[in-house]
Amino acid sequence: MPDTLKTESNQMLKELLIEELQDLLHAEGQLVAALPKMAEAAHHPKLKEAFLKHLQQTEGQVERLKTAFQLLGEKAQPKPCRAMTGLIEEGQETIEDGEGRSQIAADLALIAAAQKVEHYEISGYGTARSLARQIGERDVATLLAHTLGEEESSDFLLTELAKPLMQQASSGEAGADGKAARTRKQKV
Secondary structure (H helix, E strand, C coil): CCHHHHHHHHHHHHHHHHHHHHHHHHHHHHHHHHHHHHHHHCCCHHHHHHHHHHHHHHHHHHHHHHHHHHHCCCCCCCCCCHHHHHHHHHHHHHHHHHCCCCHHHHHHHHHHHHHHHHHHHHHHHHHHHHHHHHCCCHHHHHHHHHHHHHHHHHHHHHHHHHHHHHHHHHCCHHHHHHHHHHHHHHHC
C-alpha cells in the first residue's frame, strides 16, 4: 500500500478510535452514577460488594481513558452514549421492579442487567483495543487491554454470583423469600 494511502487509512482509524473512546468515556461516566444505586438495591452481601468494587474499578477506567486521550494528543471529550443510557434505564427499571420480587429474584435481575452492561463494555473495549493496535498505538492498546480484562473478570464474577442464587431459587427458597417480602410490605 502506498504511504499516502496508509497514512490516510491510519488517520481514519485513529478518528474511529477517538470516537469509540469518547463513547466509552460517556458510558463509564453514566455507570459511575448508576453503580451505587445497584449496590443499594442488591440484597446479597457479595453482590453489593461486587457492585461497589466495580464502582472503584470504573473510576479507574475513566482515568485510564483520559490517559489514552492524552497519549493520542486529544482532549478527553465524552460523546453521548445512547446504548449505555438505555442499559442504565433498564437497570433502573430492574431496581424498581425488584421491590415487588423476592430478594433472590431481584438480585438475579440485577445481575442480568449488570451483565448486559458488561457485555456492552467488553465489546467497546475490544474494538477500541484492536483499533489502537492496528494504528500502532501500543500504550493505548495496553491501557484498553487492562480495562477489557477487568470487564471480563466482572462479567465472570457476576456469573459466579448468580449460580448459588439460581440454585436457591430452584430449590424453592425463593418462594418463601418472596412470601416474606410480600408479607412485610403488606404490614407496612
